[in-house]
Amino acid sequence: MKNETFKRVHLIVLDSVGIGEAPDAHLYGDEGADTLGHIAREMKGLHMPNMAKLGLSNIRPIEGVPVADEPLAMYGKMQEASVGKDTMTGHWEIMGLNIDKPFKVYPNGFSEELIAELEQRTGRKVIGNKPASGTAIIDELGEEHMKTGALIVYTSADPVLQIAAHEDIIPIDEQYRICEIAREITLAPEYLVGRIIARPFVGTPGNFTRTANRHDYALKPFERTVMNELQDADYDVIAIGKISDIFNEEGITESVRTVSNMDGVDKLIDVMKKDFHGLSFVNLVDFDALFGHRRDPIGYGKALEEFDARLDEIMSVLREDDLLIITADHGNDPTHAGTDHTREFVPLLAYSPSFESGGEMPVNETFSDIGATIADNFNVKLPQFGESFLPLLKERVK
Numbered sequence: 001m002k003n004e005t006f007k008r009v010h011l012i013v014l015d016s017v018g019i020g021e022a023p024d025a026h027l028y029g030d031e032g033a034d035t036l037g038h039i040a041r042e043m044k045g046l047h048m049p050n051m052a053k054l055g056l057s058n059i060r061p062i063e064g065v066p067v068a069d070e071p072l073a074m075y076g077k078m079q080e081a082s083v084g085k086d087t088m089t090g091h092w093e094i095m096g097l098n099i100d101k102p103f104k105v106y107p108n109g110f111s112e113e114l115i116a117e118l119e120q121r122t123g124r125k126v127i128g129n130k131p132a133s134g135t136a137i138i139d140e141l142g143e144e145h146m147k148t149g150a151l152i153v154y155t156s157a158d159p160v161l162q163i164a165a166h167e168d169i170i171p172i173d174e175q176y177r178i179c180e181i182a183r184e185i186t187l188a189p190e191y192l193v194g195r196i197i198a199r200p201f202v203g204t205p206g207n208f209t210r211t212a213n214r215h216d217y218a219l220k221p222f223e224r225t226v227m228n229e230l231q232d233a234d235y236d237v238i239a240i241g242k243i244s245d246i247f248n249e250e251g252i253t254e255s256v257r258t259v260s261n262m263d264g265v266d267k268l269i270d271v272m273k274k275d276f277h278g279l280s281f282v283n284l285v286d287f288d289a290l291f292g293h294r295r296d297p298i299g300y301g302k303a304l305e306e307f308d309a310r311l312d313e314i315m316s317v318l319r320e321d322d323l324l325i326i327t328a329d330h331g332n333d334p335t336h337a338g339t340d341h342t343r344e345f346v347p348l349l350a351y352s353p354s355f356e357s358g359g360e361m362p363v364n365e366t367f368s369d370i371g372a373t374i375a376d377n378f379n380v381k382l383p384q385f386g387e388s389f390l391p392l393l394k395e396r397v398k
């Protein structure tokens with residue numbers, strides 16, 4: 001634990017906040033996707049003064065966000081190298097992995113064998129079994145589920161098997177047990193589903209709402225990540241929000257649950273006020289779950305502004321030798337066709353109070369450059385993928 005430039009790194013992933021189509025967007029049907037750009041257009045300008053000061057519009061002009069004359073942060077964008085645009089792929093890549101074989105997806109639902117095994121082991125029938133939007137499928141099948149106790153199983157364009165159930169029909173603990181069974185079944189190589197997700201809801205037909213009891217059961221990352229290296233070197237790795245689910249608890253020394261973006265910011269600030277040594281890593285998922293997939297650009301825009309309004313608070317608790325990194329894991333343009341993620345560049349803003357000034361960074365060819373930078377900073381084993389931009393940051397330190 002010596003020669004660190006930054007004693008603590010705080011990494012914020014704004015889930016799905018892409019900054020324009022990636023060069024390979026056509027391979028994903030995502031030409032023209034631009035999450036931030038299109039939201040700003042729909043909002044007739046985004047009010048994000050704090051992100052503006054860091055240099056958000058210096059990356060690329062965003063309507064309503066002024067280009068900073070003297071950006072505080074090192075700013076740039078990153079391309080995703082892995083073959084996928086889901087949350088696990090994005091986050092694992094950030095921490096140094098390259099997913100070169102795409103996770104399986106299920107455009108026609110899950111196989112009869114899988115469903116039969118799930119029904120047999122849970123003692124419940126399965127309904128649905130198709131790709132769907134989570135709010136639409138509970139509207140469609142929620143009533144039948146309430147009458148019969150059958151499990152609503154659905155997927156999306158992501159490698160996920162989601163199980164929706166009403167909390168009064170199947171108590172939450174039983175829902176979690178059912179998902180654990182589904183997780184066990186789908187660890188088999190012939191299935192290897194990326195994530196099982198419990199999607200509990202409440203309410204009455206026509207008025208169902210999902211609850212914050214969502215729980216994700218991911219796979220263990222295929223290889224060691226920078227977080228494992230940090231943990232083994234006795235650093236703190238504090239996961240806030242969905243991070244511990246996404247990494248299946250791997251390489252995490254403390255995990256803090258959250259119920260919303262603003263709760264995530266509160267918990268991050270609590271963590272930042274404590275003495276720790278290492279990494280805090282937060283995912284703010286509402287952008288994606290509540291607005292991106294729901295194709296709600298105005299709701300998304302307001303959530304961005306709400307985050308920005310808390311950013312000065314986050315910056316005010318930064319210590320001199322802290323590094324703040326703000327980025328995203330994929331896009332989810334709410335004006336794009338369908339309801340799925342979009343293959344985009346993600347923004348990269350890196351700021352420390354110790355900087356003399358910010359400046360432009362070359363485009364990062366992989367999200368793993370972040371993992372490499374963190375590993376480099378803490379002198380632990382560098383990931384196989386990614387190139388550290390720590391030297392660029394060091395040049396800025398007073």
Ligand SMILES: O=P(O)(O)O[C@H]1O[C@H](CO)[C@@H](O)[C@H]1O
Nearest residue numbers: 132133134135156158160293
């Ligand atoms: O439509 P809902 O249920 O929100 O599902 C969304 O949430 C899943 C997990 O992030 C994604 O696969 C996406 O389809």
Ligand SMILES: [Mn+2]
Nearest residue numbers: 015016087329
């Ligand atoms: Mn995501």
Ligand SMILES: [Mn+2]
Nearest residue numbers: 288289293341
């Ligand atoms: Mn998503």
